[in-house]
Amino acid sequence: MDVLAACRNAKLASRAVRPLTRADKDALLLAMADALVDQTAVIVRANDEDVARGRAEGLSEGLVDRLRLDDDRVAAVAQALRDLAALPDPVGEVVRGERLANGLEVRQTRVPMGVVAMVYEARPNVTVDAAGLALKSGNAVVLRGGSAAAQSNAALVAVLRSVLSDAGLPPDAVTLIDGGGREAVKHLMTARGLVDVLIPRGGAELIRTVVEGSTVPVIETGVGNCHVYVDAAADLERALAIALNSKTHRPSVCNAAETLLVHESVAGSFLAAAIPALDAAGVTLHGDSQTVRAGLAAGIDVVAADDEDWAREYLSLDLAVRVVESLDDAIAHIDRWSSGHTEAIVTDDLTASRRFVAAVDSAAVMVNASTRFTDGGQLGLGAEIGISTQKLHARGPMGLAELTTTTWVVTGEGHVRD
Amino acid sequence: MDVLAACRNAKLASRAVRPLTRADKDALLLAMADALVDQTAVIVRANDEDVARGRAEGLSEGLVDRLRLDDDRVAAVAQALRDLAALPDPVGEVVRGERLANGLEVRQTRVPMGVVAMVYEARPNVTVDAAGLALKSGNAVVLRGGSAAAQSNAALVAVLRSVLSDAGLPPDAVTLIDGGGREAVKHLMTARGLVDVLIPRGGAELIRTVVEGSTVPVIETGVGNCHVYVDAAADLERALAIALNSKTHRPSVCNAAETLLVHESVAGSFLAAAIPALDAAGVTLHGDSQTVRAGLAAGIDVVAADDEDWAREYLSLDLAVRVVESLDDAIAHIDRWSSGHTEAIVTDDLTASRRFVAAVDSAAVMVNASTRFTDGGQLGLGAEIGISTQKLHARGPMGLAELTTTTWVVTGEGHVRD
Numbered sequence: 001m002d003v004l005a006a007c008r009n010a011k012l013a014s015r016a017v018r019p020l021t022r023a024d025k026d027a028l029l030l031a032m033a034d035a036l037v038d039q040t041a042v043i044v045r046a047n048d049e050d051v052a053r054g055r056a057e058g059l060s061e062g063l064v065d066r067l068r069l070d071d072d073r074v075a076a077v078a079q080a081l082r083d084l085a086a087l088p089d090p091v092g093e094v095v096r097g098e099r100l101a102n103g104l105e106v107r108q109t110r111v112p113m114g115v116v117a118m119v120y121e122a123r124p125n126v127t128v129d130a131a132g133l134a135l136k137s138g139n140a141v142v143l144r145g146g147s148a149a150a151q152s153n154a155a156l157v158a159v160l161r162s163v164l165s166d167a168g169l170p171p172d173a174v175t176l177i178d179g180g181g182r183e184a185v186k187h188l189m190t191a192r193g194l195v196d197v198l199i200p201r202g203g204a205e206l207i208r209t210v211v212e213g214s215t216v217p218v219i220e221t222g223v224g225n226c227h228v229y230v231d232a233a234a235d236l237e238r239a240l241a242i243a244l245n246s247k248t249h250r251p252s253v254c255n256a257a258e259t260l261l262v263h264e265s266v267a268g269s270f271l272a273a274a275i276p277a278l279d280a281a282g283v284t285l286h287g288d289s290q291t292v293r294a295g296l297a298a299g300i301d302v303v304a305a306d307d308e309d310w311a312r313e314y315l316s317l318d319l320a321v322r323v324v325e326s327l328d329d330a331i332a333h334i335d336r337w338s339s340g341h342t343e344a345i346v347t348d349d350l351t352a353s354r355r356f357v358a359a360v361d362s363a364a365v366m367v368n369a370s371t372r373f374t375d376g377g378q379l380g381l382g383a384e385i386g387i388s389t390q391k392l393h394a395r396g397p398m399g400l401a402e403l404t405t406t407t408w409v410v411t412g413e414g415h416v417r418d
Numbered sequence: 419m420d421v422l423a424a425c426r427n428a429k430l431a432s433r434a435v436r437p438l439t440r441a442d443k444d445a446l447l448l449a450m451a452d453a454l455v456d457q458t459a460v461i462v463r464a465n466d467e468d469v470a471r472g473r474a475e476g477l478s479e480g481l482v483d484r485l486r487l488d489d490d491r492v493a494a495v496a497q498a499l500r501d502l503a504a505l506p507d508p509v510g511e512v513v514r515g516e517r518l519a520n521g522l523e524v525r526q527t528r529v530p531m532g533v534v535a536m537v538y539e540a541r542p543n544v545t546v547d548a549a550g551l552a553l554k555s556g557n558a559v560v561l562r563g564g565s566a567a568a569q570s571n572a573a574l575v576a577v578l579r580s581v582l583s584d585a586g587l588p589p590d591a592v593t594l595i596d597g598g599g600r601e602a603v604k605h606l607m608t609a610r611g612l613v614d615v616l617i618p619r620g621g622a623e624l625i626r627t628v629v630e631g632s633t634v635p636v637i638e639t640g641v642g643n644c645h646v647y648v649d650a651a652a653d654l655e656r657a658l659a660i661a662l663n664s665k666t667h668r669p670s671v672c673n674a675a676e677t678l679l680v681h682e683s684v685a686g687s688f689l690a691a692a693i694p695a696l697d698a699a700g701v702t703l704h705g706d707s708q709t710v711r712a713g714l715a716a717g718i719d720v721v722a723a724d725d726e727d728w729a730r731e732y733l734s735l736d737l738a739v740r741v742v743e744s745l746d747d748a749i750a751h752i753d754r755w756s757s758g759h760t761e762a763i764v765t766d767d768l769t770a771s772r773r774f775v776a777a778v779d780s781a782a783v784m785v786n787a788s789t790r791f792t793d794g795g796q797l798g799l800g801a802e803i804g805i806s807t808q809k810l811h812a813r814g815p816m817g818l819a820e821l822t823t824t825t826w827v828v829t830g831e832g833h834v835r836d
Contacts, residue, residue, distance in 0.1 A: 015753075019776055098798060104787060106797055113809050114779060196809050215630045217810040238832035245834035335433075346832075357827055358437055361532060369522060369830030378835070379524055379826065380516060391531050391614050391823035392635040393811035405809035408797065409775055412787030414656035414764075416663035417796070 003187035006175050007115065007142055007194035013170035014114045014140035022089035025136055029085040032163045033078040036128065039159050040074045046155035047124065054148050067122045067149055077128045077156075080383070084132045087382045090400040091138045105411045110404040112138030114196040117188055118385075119144045119210055121202035124152040131160055131174045133385045137403035140173040142195065144188055146202075150178055189214040196405075199398075201386050204313070219394055219402075221386035224254030224341035225313045226371045229330045229356070231347035232263040236270050238368060239346040240277055246344060246371040248281045252315050254387060255342050255374040259310060259320040261330045267294070267323045275300050278319060287321040310337040327352055331359045338362060340389050342374040363389055363396035421605035424593050425533065425560055425612035431588035432532045432558035440507035443554055447503040450581045451496040454546070457577045458492045464573035465542065472566050485540045485567055495546045495574075498801070502550045505800045508818040509556045523829045528822040530556030532614040535606055536803075537562045537628055539620035542570040549578055549592045551803045555821035558591040560613065562606055564620075568596055607632040614823075617816075619804050622731070637812055637820075639804040642672030642759035643731045644789045647748040647774070649765035650681040654688050656786060657764040658695055663788040664762065666699045670733050672805060673760050673792040677728060677738040679748045685712070685741045693718050696737060705739040728755040745770050749777045756780060758807050760792040781807055781814040 020028075036043065047069040054064055069077075096108040116134045118141065120126045127145055134141035145153040153176055161171035177184055189198060189210060198218050200210035211220050228246050230239040246257035262270055271294035278285060279300045286305040287295065295302030302321070309320040310333070324330045334343050344366035345356040353367045364374040374396060376384025381399030388394040394402040438446075454461065465487040472482055487495075514526040534552045536559065538544045545563055552559035563571040571594055579589035595602055607616060607628060616636050618628035629638050646664050648657040664675035680688055689712035696703060697718045704723040705713065713720030720739070727738040728751070742748045752761050762784035763774040771785045782792040792814060794802025799817030806812040812820040 015777075018779075100796075100798055104791065108814075111779075212633045217808055219810070235832065241832055241834050249835050353829075357825075359433075360825075361436075361529075362825065364826040364828060367827070367829040369828050369833040370835055372835040373522065373828055373830075373833065374826065378518075379828070380518055390635055392637070395823050396526075396826045405813050407775075407778075407780065408782040408792065408814045409785070410782060410787050410791055410797070411771075411785040412791075414653065414659055415787040415791065416659050417667050417788055417790040 001178060001180050001184065003177055003180065003184050004191055004194065006172075006177060007188070007191045009172040010115050010140045010142050010175045011194050013172040014112070016170050017135060017140055017173050018112050018114075018138050020138060025089065025138070026085040028135060028163065028167055028169070029081045029132055031167065032132070032160050033081040035159050035163050036074060036078040036081070036156070039155075040071055043074055043152065043155045043159070044069055044071065046151040049151045050149055059148065063122060063148070067124065067152070069124055069152060073125065077125050080125075080129055081132045084136050084383055087136065087400060089136070090404050093401075095406055102415060103412065104415055107409045108406045109409055110401065111407045113403055113405050115140050115142060115194060116403055117142040117144070117195045117198045117216075119185060119188065119198065119200045119202070119206065120146065121206065122146040122148045124149045124156060126201065127153045127156050127176075128160070129383070130385060131157075133383060133400060133403060135173065137400045139403060140175070142175045142177060142188065144177045144185060154178060186213065189216060192216055199386055219386070219388050219398070220390040221388055222254045223313055223339045223389060224256070224387075225259070225311070225337060225339040226255060226257045226342045226344075227259045227261055227334050227338060228257045228344045228346065228371065229261040229334070230263060230266060230270055231327060231345055231349060231352050232265045233349035233352060234263075234266060234270075234346040235348055236266060236273065239270060240274050242344060242346055242368070242370050243274060244277060244281060247278065247283055247319050248317065249370070249372050251317050254313075255371050256315070257319065257344070257371045258312065258314050259322065259337070261333055262321065262323050263327070263330070264323050264325055271321075272298065275302070282317050284318045285321055286318060288323060290323040291321040313339065327355060331356065334360055334362075341387070342366065342371045344369065344371050363387070419596060419598050419602065421595055421598065421602050422609055422612065424590075424595060425606070425609045427590040428533050428558045428560050428593045429612050431590035432530070434588050435553060435558055435591050436530050436532075436556050438556060443507065443556070444503040446553060446581065446585055446587070447499045447550055449585065450550070450578050451499040453577050453581050454492060454496040454499070454574070457573075458489055461492055461570065461573045461577070462487055462489065464569040467569045468567055477566065481540060481566070485542065485570070487542055487570060491543065495543050498543075498547055499550045502554050502801055505554065505818060507554070508822050511819075513824055520833060521830065522833055525827045526824045527827055528819065529825045531821055531823050533558050533560060533612060534821055535560040535562070535613045535616045535634075537603060537606065537616065537618045537620070537624065539564040539624065540566045542567045542574060544619065545571045545574050546578070547801075548803060549575075551801060551818060551821060553591065555818045557821060558593070560593045560595060560606065562595045562603060572596060604631065607634060610634055617804055637804070637806050637816070638808040639806055640672045641731055641757045641807060642674070642805075643677070643729070643755060643757040644673060644675045644760045644762075645677045645679055645752050645756060646675045646762045646764065646789065647679040647752070648681060648684060648688055649745060649763055649767060649770050650683045651767035651770060652681075652684060652688075652764040653766055654684060654691065657688060658692050660762060660764055660786070660788050661692060662695060662699060664790060665696065665701055665737050666735065667788070667790050669735050672731075673789050674733070675737065675762070675789045676730065676732050677740065677755070679740055679742050679751055681745070681748070682741050682743055689739075690716065693720070700735050702736045703739055704736060706741060708741040709739040731757065745773060749774065752778055752780075759805070760784065760789045762787065762789050781805070
């Protein structure tokens with residue numbers, strides 16, 4: 001497959017998508033949802049091939065589960081498109097506007113990016129989500145899914161493309177890059193002038209490869225070494241609920257907590273309650289010396305932690321625990337080890353919470369709330385294409401607005417500069 | 419010089435700048451302005467060395483003029499800092515905020531980037547401008563100026579750093595990278611985790627090198643192949659005034675027009691007036707066959723244009739001219755050749771202006787106004803660190819807000835996810 005030619009066709013197709021009204025786009029998304037449901041049998045059959053091949057190649061059951069589509073999951077994928085149709089159109093929003101002293105009217109207005117590209121791994125629902133988000137925000141999309149989901153992605157994209165054709169739109173507005181291995185990804189990462197933004201979504205290794213190898217603009221997503229800090233002035237019941245929820249609600253995702261920091265003035269009583277509770281929830285603790293001792297007192301093994309534990313995104317039922325001398329120590333630990341995703345403070349001290357919020361340099365800061373709330377759906381964005389951990393363009397959950405850029409539209413009556 | 423160590427020190431210094439209030443920052447900028455004026459003699463003496471070396475090395479008079487500082491220019495550089503102090507602080511602005519159904523309070527708030535880096539060429543005033551903009555927006559700055567301005571930049575930065583020290587702040591909040599040649603720039607471009615955004619400002623070659631070689635986030639600036647389109651429904655007097663202003667007001671900058679497109683229905687009368695007027699203003703015309711003929715009729719030589727003319731950013735008193743059959747032809751030409759900076763339409767037809775604005779994919783679109791208005795000062799941003807021609811993060815003139823990112827601050831009362 002000629003990746004650059006495919007990107008060029010997507011760029012051409014983006015011109016047909018760009019001027020669509022919200023009504024056009026919503027009708028398209030609803031038709032796609034219906035078509036996916038109609039074609040469920042075809043999609044599930046293609047997915048069965050991926051699953052069988054994955055099993056034959058020794059894919060773990062966890063990954064097989066992420067890969068699998070059945071009738072309910074296809075219905076859920078279709079429903080996500082219907083939910084997208086219900087969201088407002090970001091295109092056309094006037095971000096800033098005024099009339100200048102010389103009478104020029106200035107409007108900074110949201111417009112589509114053009115071509116949004118995505119490189120991701122084995123979950124085929126991402127294929128449809130990304131296509132829906134891109135189209136709703138007026139963009140064409142170029143998709144590069146994992147090879148494990150090749151048949152599933154091809155079946156899903158075939159359905160979406162046929163709906164585009166039926167609507168009189170170029171099918172290349174949804175383009176799947178298949179085959180070609182690493183070379184194909186390399187071409188995508190360097191398609192300057194054709195790809196307006198490239199979003200990698202997946203493991204740390206995939207993200208690093210894309211960020212370091214791309215010459216097209218990239219939004220870095222997802223690595224989350226998130227912290228929960230239990231302050232001297234914390235309500236300890238709340239603190240325990242937040243620590244448990246942040247760690248155990250869904251340990252495999254980026255907004256799960258990986259390290260618990262505890263102020264020394266409450267460490268004794270807090271750890272005496274928290275260690276057994278976390279242990280009972282199946283969490284393996286990796287602690288500093290004080291935490292190890294507290295574990296011994298509670299009759300629970302705590303692994304001695306080292307710098308690797310402070311640095312790691314476990315993505316599992318493991319949690320690093322450290323006792324700190326002060327709020328400043330907690331901030332310094334986070335500054336040293338955090339990936340800049342989400343940090344939480346549990347406190348009833350307003351000054352402490354203000355200092356924490358002002359000092360912590362992360363995409364999201366939770367005050368008396370679980371780290372798990374860093375999520376587009378939870379924060380009211382309606383849908384999410386990923387969670388940005390960079391500072392440029394988008395930070396934290398990215399919704400439809402983050403898939404647009406702006407144009408300055410300046411209107412005069414023959415204005416020239418003196 | 420160890421560039422990574424310098425960036426690390428700037429990162430540390432950024433933590434001291436980050437919490438400064440507007441009052442702190444404005445006082446700092448005003449003290450810097452006073453100190454620059456006080457040290458004028460030292461600065462001009464250092465600049466004299468650069469100028470003498472530049473002349474000895476055969477620098478053109480144009481470049482020597484850009485390099486030169488005298489008492490008035492130092493005063494102007496200081497005044498720019500005072501003007502910055504008068505602007506509102508972008509940090510702390512709440513971009514989006516609401517209370518969710520579950521009672522969580524969500525605020526997306528502007529915060530400093532951290533470390534802003536800039537690579538630029540020979541104009542020493544950029545050194546102070548960039549430092550002022552970075553500090554006002556709560557950032558540390560790492561500067562890499564052109565070697566031609568090395569003594570001037572060192573003198574200016576020494577003044578700024580001494581003011582930081584006097585204010586009890588780490589001088590590394592303004593860090594100059596000197597020496598080390600291309601290797602030093604390479605280190606800066608790959609200082610991941612230390613440089614939050616890198617802005618190249620200068621010629622096309624510098625910008626391409628930085629964009630293609632960087633692994634830190636980059637904002638691409640400035641290449642401007644700008645178009646003026648004279649529509650069938652244009653007021654031809656306005657059209658001529660706008661074409662003249664767009665081309666001749668300051669031909670060497672990125673928002674100057676490089677190509678004039680003329681609808682065929684008005685080409686006869688418009689070109690009969692425009693060719694002599696542009697010629698009288700010293701403009702060399704490069705035209706398609708119809709324009710060459712119109713030149714002959716007016717007794718003025720028009721160079722036959724080819725694709726290179728449509729592609730070129732002349733940055734000089736040269737202008738490509740082409741007659742188009744329709745508005746769509748004009749849009750197609752722009753789509754093919756534009757660098758996405760600024761395009762202008764001159765028309766009294768509302769439908770034509772709407773179609774042009776909707777179809778043109780550039781940072782700025784002017785309706786009945788000169789391309790020269792794409793400028794932070796002109797558009798009311800107050801100050802500008804460059805003009806972005808990419809779609810990510812910032813597009814068009816970048817002011818103080820574009821040197822910030824946002825943090826999601828989520829406040830609850832022990833909220834956890836179900």
